[in-house]
Structure formats: C-alpha cells, structure tokens
Amino acid sequence: MPKSLPVIDVSGPICCAPVSAAPVDDAAALEIALRLKALADPARIKLLSILLADDADGVCTCDLATGLGLTEATTSHHLGQLRKAGMVIPERRGMNVYYRAQPESLNALCTVLGTSANCG
Template sequence: MPKALPVIDVRAPICCAPVSAAPMRDDAALEVALRLKALADPVRIKLVSILLTADEGAVCTCDLAAGVDLAESTVSHHLGQLRKAGMVESERRGMNVYHRARAESLEALRVVLDPNRCR
C-alpha cells in the first residue's frame, strides 16, 4: 500500500517559485505534489475540462455525472478531492450542487511547472 501524503491545506494558491528557478524546498514540493495528486485521475481531468469549458459557468453534479458516465456519488467523490485541492468550488442551489473550476488555482499550478518561466 502506498504511503499517504500528509494532509495540509492546499486551497490557498501555490506560493513558490517555478520549479526551474531553483531547487524547491520540501514544503513547496509537497504543495505542488498534493495538487498534482488531486489531478492524477482521468475522471478528474475530464471533470476539470468540462468545468473549464462550460458556457454557463457552473455545472450541476447531475450533468457532470452524465458527461463522464458515472454515478453522481462517484462524481461527488472526485469533485470533493478537487475541492480539497482548491481547484473546484461548489455551491448548493436547492437540491442540487453546482460546481465551477477555480481557474486561478490551475493557472498557478501551470506557472509553477512552466520551465520557461525563469528564462
């Protein structure tokens, strides 16, 4: 069984220099790793893609479930992992929950991983 990573609050934006700037500190590397771990699933990647390209901004769990052909409970689990990583925000509207991607969190991750950022 793989060793579990420590639990830290990763909802805040990544606050470290790009990986190409200098060798990363342990705490910064852990922050990036936890966010990448949250994305390291094909269903989660597809959910983020659906949320980023949604015309109406927020998408209901039921529509996301249909988009990835999974049960709503399974989709809710995946969205929970993305929410813990700060990549998705959710809002209850009556009986439904609507989700939207936090583009700024995904952009921060892209900036940290961009090898050309410090050139």
C-alpha cells in the same frame, strides 16, 4: 504502524516560485505534489475539461455524472478531491450542487511548474 501523511491545506494559493528558479524545499515539493495528485485521474481531468468549457453559472453534479457515465456518488468524490485542491468551487442551489472551475489554480500550477503555455 503505517506512517501518517501530513495534512496540508492546498485549497489556498500555490506556494512558491517556479521550480526552475531554484531547488524547492520539502514543504513546497509536497504542496505541489498534492495538487498534481488531485489531477492524476482521467475522470478528474474530464471533469475539469467540462467545467472549464462551461460559462460562469456552473454545472450540476447530476449533469456531470451523466456526462462522465459515472454515479453521482463517484462524481462527487472526484469533485471533492478537486475542491480540496482548490481547482473547483461548489455552490449549493436547493437540493443540487453546482461546480465551477478555478482556472487561476491551474494557471498558478503551470507557473510553478515553469511552463510558458497558458493552461487556463
């Protein structure tokens, strides 16, 4: 029987102090890894890049799909993964969903990883 993965809510604030401060425990390591896993796809990196460059109004899923050259279903899947990781926020407007980036999540991840550069 396959081993089931733990369910962790990674949409909230990131867990812990910088990894360089002290060795992280298993729970913190898993929480950080799940957020990094959400970023570990070229399409998701491109989506975040588009959303971070956008103003506060958000970008429609249909426009994001066109910009990436992917179907709306595939784009929605990638956006769903980023949403679960707390990196984007959806807003339904009529029949469309508009997404905005959460630069605070990326900055928090940078802080946890101990980078001095501002990622947002």
